[in-house]
Amino acid sequence: MPAETEAALERAVDSAARHDRLFSLRAANIKQSAVRDVFDISIRPGLVSLAGGSPYLKSLPLEDLGRTAQKIIAEHGLEALQYGGGQGMDELRRLVCDVMAAEGIEGADPEDIVITTGSQSAQDVAAKVFCDPGDVILCEDPTYVGALNTFEAYQVDVVTIPMDDAGLIPDELERVIAELQAQGRSIKLLYTIPSFNNPSGITMAADRRQRVVDICREHNILVLEDNPYGMLRFDGEPLKPMRADNPDDVIYLGSFSKIFAPGVRLGWALVPRHLYRRFYLACEAVVLCPSPLTQMLVSAYLTEYDWRGHLSSMRSLYRERCDAMLGALAEEFPEGVHWTTPDGGFFVWVTLPEGIDTYPLLYTAIDAGVVFIPGAAFTPSDEPSNKLRLAFSAVSPEDIVEGVRRLAPILRGAIEQNR
Amino acid sequence: MPAETEAALERAVDSAARHDRLFSLRAANIKQSAVRDVFDISIRPGLVSLAGGSPYLKSLPLEDLGRTAQKIIAEHGLEALQYGGGQGMDELRRLVCDVMAAEGIEGADPEDIVITTGSQSAQDVAAKVFCDPGDVILCEDPTYVGALNTFEAYQVDVVTIPMDDAGLIPDELERVIAELQAQGRSIKLLYTIPSFNNPSGITMAADRRQRVVDICREHNILVLEDNPYGMLRFDGEPLKPMRADNPDDVIYLGSFSKIFAPGVRLGWALVPRHLYRRFYLACEAVVLCPSPLTQMLVSAYLTEYDWRGHLSSMRSLYRERCDAMLGALAEEFPEGVHWTTPDGGFFVWVTLPEGIDTYPLLYTAIDAGVVFIPGAAFTPSDEPSNKLRLAFSAVSPEDIVEGVRRLAPILRGAIEQNR
Structure with a gap:
């Protein structure tokens, strides 16, 4: 081995040993x-x-979508390719209200919506905004592996609640909360995928949904409702999200990945008004803004195409x-x-x-x-x-x-x- | 006020009071x-x-870029609109090596690159991966407001190093490190914008760059070199980045926002090999993957257009x-x-x-x-x-x-x- 290569190798091994201690x-x-x-x-x-x-x-109508993208860049490129606002574009936030109305959330205000870089990013921001190291996030057992990774990155303890075929069991939720509170733990969030849970495919029964929100409200725990699959019910209407009747107690996460395409990397959070500003500023601190280009493509898809x-x-x-x-x-x-x-x-x-x-x-x-x-x-x-x-x-x-x-x-x- | 509205208002005020205590x-x-x-x-x-x-x-040639986007979606839409890998696409990572070569970083390996959702996202991930609450990040005084927000979100203490017209002052860096170490503080990163610093416009002189890296290496502090403006030198060649001769001690952040367009929301991190895997997994946990659609647009810009x-x-x-x-x-x-x-x-x-x-x-x-x-x-x-x-x-x-x-x-x- 030439001396120079050897020296470089030694230096790399040395850096690896020193830097390993730097990891959080x-x-x-x-x-x-x-x-x-x-x-x-x-x-x-x-x-x-x-x-x-x-x-x-x-x-997906790829030929047509290609022409739509072409038009966006040729005619509105100075907007599509520039920085945008941290909350996301006004038009898309209005259209998200229509999408949510089709899911059963009526009367949402675009001012309460943040467009996010996929709903993964909204989970990350929720943990960042609400959790200090050692705080507890409750979730279903089993739950989405991506959310587990995201929450654990904030040194949060994730505690699971058992499910049965009708979803998260409210009595078990109460039991776990009581145990944790007896230990003096600070419980910040309940993360739930109530419809067609990833990975189990299980759906929380309609009559359990309000009970779960009520239990959380009583214990001052915010509900983080992740609903990427809600509109993919095989038959009949989507089940009403927990957010629908509980605007002040639920942060609702939606995604365009399953109803349109993951490659645009866009989702949204519908945030209770009193929590909104800090939530959106935290989103902005992570990515500055979601891509205006892909936002405009999604807006066009929702207005010019038969997305339903x-x-x-x-x-x-x-x-x-x-x-x-x-x-x-x-x-x-x-x-x-x-x-x-x-x-x-x-x-x-x-x-x-x-x-x-x-x-x-x-x-x-x-x-x-x-x-x-x-x-x-x-x-x-x-x-x-x-x-x-x-x-x-x-x-x-x-x-x-x-x-x-x-x-x-x-x-x-x-x-x-x-x- | 109708009783129903009043009740809703009361509930909202009550939630606000309760939830205020939830913020981290x-x-x-x-x-x-x-x-x-x-x-x-x-x-x-x-x-x-x-x-x-x-x-x-x-x-920017918006008409042409529109046609490029059209072709990407029409011909490669199943890739452009699907989930991609967390590291970013192979082609773009190869092209990033060419861009960095033009900046003075020779021989970078695409395997050491993560494509990020703007370099803001790379700053966020660096703080997440390396810093525990109470750790110290050093930075120039003044420095980028977005980085300050991002670092403070991890409950890190940001400590500043004075600059003069030739940039960060090495002797001051040594003094501050010594003071902090005497207090038993754990210093993880030096965040620097060596070329055309935001907000000051000041550039760190060539002879100071290696000295700063050497000081950091000696004290086991990683350098986070943020270089969005490096190629925007008015006259002559770009100054050689600190990463060029220090592959094991510098995480280098690049951005397409200033050399192409911010609306694609793409940047990159060139990470020392021994730190790479954890860095990229953390990127993935925040956004799953950068948008394949906008990555393919940037790749096309770098291959089919006269970007230089x-x-x-x-x-x-x-x-x-x-x-x-x-x-x-x-x-x-x-x-x-x-x-x-x-x-x-x-x-x-x-x-x-x-x-x-x-x-x-x-x-x-x-x-x-x-x-x-x-x-x-x-x-x-x-x-x-x-x-x-x-x-x-x-x-x-x-x-x-x-x-x-x-x-x-x-x-x-x-x-x-x-x-």
Whole structure:
């Protein structure tokens, strides 16, 4: 090795040792790192990926959307390509009110909306604005891995509330709050995905929703309602969000990723008026402003296109894929395995017999040509999990069936070994 | 008032009182709030705004860029509108290496780059990854108000290092580090804008750059080099960034906002390899991924357009505007007022005699039809400041002269009152 290279190498090793001590307590992200590895693997050719929750985009009118983008830049480029306001553009905030009205939130005021860089960014800001290190955020068990990573980055303790088939259990919520308060803990937020929860696909029953808000209000806990899938109910009208009748106690998060396209990186937060200014200033401190260009593209999509018609065809497509998955699971999966039956969204949640850890099974599954996300990703606990998440949104019905066929013998083997 | 309205109002007031206690320690953002007010005011018709540092966009080929965007969506829409990787797209990361080579950073590896949602987002992530509450970030006095807001959101103490006309003073850096270490403080980062500092326009001299890095290395402090204006040097080649010869000790932040357009909301971080994985996972936890659509637009701009030629014409334009401002200041401003003479960038920094607070002068200036940013915004100190920032980037030479003419009598009046 030339002396110069050797010196550079030594210096790098030395920097690594010194700088390792610089990391903050919040920089671990171990679960996110594992999930990232799964996604990296899942793009290998020939693999059936039931891992990622990407929406189906092939039915978007790409030619027309291209012309719309062209017009935006040619005619309004000085606005589209310049800095914008931290709250997001007025037109899009007005249109978001229409979208929310279709979800069951009537009479929202554009002045209470912040456009965010995806709703991931709104989760990040909520933790930043409301939580000090050591504070508690409550969430469903299981919950979205991205939210867990985001909250833990603020040195917050995430405490889970059990769910059943009708969603988060209010009595359990009361019990956990009482326990935490007896320990003198400061509980700031309840983070919930009430409709078609990621990863479980479970929906919080209508009669539980108000009760959950009432419990939180009584204990001075803000509800952070994350509703990216709410309009993707397979049949009938969307369930009324918790925010609808509780404007002062719920921060509502919406996303264009599932009703339009993730690549625009846009979502929104509807914030109680008395919390709005500090919330939006914190959003601004993170990204200055959301992209005016992609905001204008979304505004055009919501005004010039039949977005309701497109959404309706998406709901049919996802229902078909969900049915294909549920059918294949019933056909292929061994006795002793259970799963949820979602009314919408992207995910089915599978439970194996107690004692089986789904994490090592992932690597057997990869060898067999199928990928899923192990259940341990979706809780703050470090215990092994006997659950796994299957996503049906991004894969054709034929591939879903093939993927389930590849997975079934692996589960069967694990159950036999576990006896 | 109908009973229902009254009840709703009472409930809102009650929520406000309860929820006020929920805010975290980091949610104040008082200076950001004040700056925001100035920007809101500065769009009033008839006002000359010397406040905002927006780049000049009118010479961008908007028709052509529109057609480029159209083609991206029509031909690659399934990629442009879908989720992308958290590190950013491979092509853009390769192109960023070419851009940095033009700035003087040779041989950077695309694997060490994260594309971020503007470089604001990279500042946010650096504070998150490296700082625990109570840690210290060092920065220049004065420094970028957006970085101050971002750092303070992590309950970090920002400590300033004095500058002179050649930038941050190395001896002062050593003195402050020694003082802080004697107090047992943990210093994590030095945040610096070495070229055409915002707000002062001052550039750190070439011979100081290595010395500053060496001091930081010796004390195990990472350098966070923010270089959005580096390529906007009016004459000659860009000064070599601190990162160029110090790959293991500097996190380098670049931005497309000033060399292309802010509306795409894209920047990048070049991260020492041993710090990379945790840095990029933290980026991912904030926004999942930068927009593939706007990334592809920037990639097309860097490959299909003469971006170097456009940059060169921008440098001439900004030089002309800077000259117009410096000429008007010499002509109009009263004795006792001093200002910097930048070699590039967007800003001139004006110093009034001791004892004058520029913050109240802002309101007189607004009445006279001109806006600036008071100096107090650019330091973490709560003391009044006798400085103010003037931006020449977004205003025509005629309007710059008019703005300075409107401001001059206000400064003259303040000096007379101060005698």
